Amino acid sequence: MKRALYYTLLFLLVSMVTALATSIIYAIVTGGNIMHTLGADGTQGIPVEVTLVGSITGNIILFAIFMWRRYCPVSRHYVRTKPWKVAVWCTIVSLGTIIPSLWIEEHLSFLPDLTNGMQGMFGNTLGYLAIAVCAPICEEVVFRGAVIRALMNWKPNWKLAVVISALLFCIAHMNPAQMPHAFLLGLLLGWVFVRTGSVVPGIIIHGVNNLTVYIIASSVPGIEDMSLADLYGGSETKALLSVLFSLLILLPALFQLHLNMKRE
Numbered sequence: 429m430k431r432a433l434y435y436t437l438l439f440l441l442v443s444m445v446t447a448l449a450t451s452i453i454y455a456i457v458t459g460g461n462i463m464h465t466l467g468a469d470g471t472q473g474i475p476v477e478v479t480l481v482g483s484i485t486g487n488i489i490l491f492a493i494f495m496w497r498r499y500c501p502v503s504r505h506y507v508r509t510k511p512w513k514v515a516v517w518c519t520i521v522s523l524g525t526i527i528p529s530l531w532i533e534e535h536l537s538f539l540p541d542l543t544n545g546m547q548g549m550f551g552n553t554l555g556y557l558a559i560a561v562c563a564p565i566c567e568e569v570v571f572r573g574a575v576i577r578a579l580m581n582w583k584p585n586w587k588l589a590v591v592i593s594a595l596l597f598c599i600a601h602m603n604p605a606q607m608p609h610a611f612l613l614g615l616l617l618g619w620v621f622v623r624t625g626s627v628v629p630g631i632i633i634h635g636v637n638n639l640t641v642y643i644i645a646s647s648v649p650g651i652e653d654m655s656l657a658d659l660y661g662g663s664e665t666k667a668l669l670s671v672l673f674s675l676l677i678l679l680p681a682l683f684q685l686h687l688n689m690k691r692e
Contacts, residue, residue: 429592431578435499436596439570442493443486450482476548476555483558487566500573506626517685518620518629522636524678525616526644529609530656531671541605551646559642564634571597571614572621572630590618613637623689 451474494500549555571593579589594614598607617630645651648659660666 429579429582432575432582432592432596435494435570435574435578436600438493439490439600440602442490443483446486446489447479447482450478450485454478477552480549480552480554480558484554484562487558487562491566491569494569494574500569500577500627503626506624507628511624511629511688513688514624514629514685515632517681517688518632519636520681521616521678521685522633523640524674524681525613525637526640527656527670527674528678529612531667532608532612533605534656536605536608539604539607542603550642555646556639556642560635560639564631564638567597568617568621568627568630568634571600572617573627576618576621586622590615590622593618620685620689623686629689 454474495502549559575593575596576589579592580586583589594611594617597614597617598610601607601610613634617633620629620633621627648654651659655667656670657664657667660670
């Protein structure tokens with residue numbers, strides 16, 4: 429358990445330090461006042477590109493540390509089995525989670541959203557790299573490849589390991605509005621990791637999830653202020669039908685994923 433907490437704290441520490449470092453470097457390069465830049469008002473004036481560079485840098489550093497220290501052992505065995513069916517079903521499962529997750533988040537709107545002002549991350553190359561590439565790879569290495577392994581070594585109960593890792597994963601997002609989705613996604617990702625012994629299927633699910641959100645947010649202006657019904661011309665009925673349709677995709681896909689996954 430201590431090892432799992434250590435990995436989570438390391439993730440948070442590196443993420444915060446790189447974010448702070450990029451902000452300080454930005455202030456120095458632009459000739460600004462460092463203390464003002466780091467203040468409550470100053471942080472709002474930091475370009476989103478600087479924040480994204482900090483996020484990408486932090487993920488790269490974390491990945492390097494976890495590979496170097498072998499916190500997440502790497503093996504090509506699973507990929508060599510050519511699990512194409514698993515990859516396909518992982519993609520379908522991920523797509524099936526999007527609308528139900530939006531619906532859940534919408535109905536938990538009392539949770540504060542700390543991402544205000546970050547809409548600029550969508551629609552640019554840095555945003556794509558940070559959200560759809562670096563985050564899925566790094567977070568799967570940390571929270572599934574390392575954290576779940578540590579929890580299984582602590583207590584060989586895979587269900588407990590998956591739940592605890594999902595809790596740590598949602599807490600690490602540090603945004604209450606995202607935590608319900610992160611927890612549910614963490615359960616799915618943990619289950620897939622335990623069944624396959626590889627982070628690759630989880631990276632596919634995580635990557636497709638983030639990429640889909642990125643594409644939608646980049647394509648629909650002002651979507652952060654819209655409800656699910658707004659996307660369907662204000663029709664609550666169509667919104668509910670879209671949730672139902674997504675579940676009709678998600679549930680059979682989960683069953684097929686269950687049938688096609690093999691343990692290491």
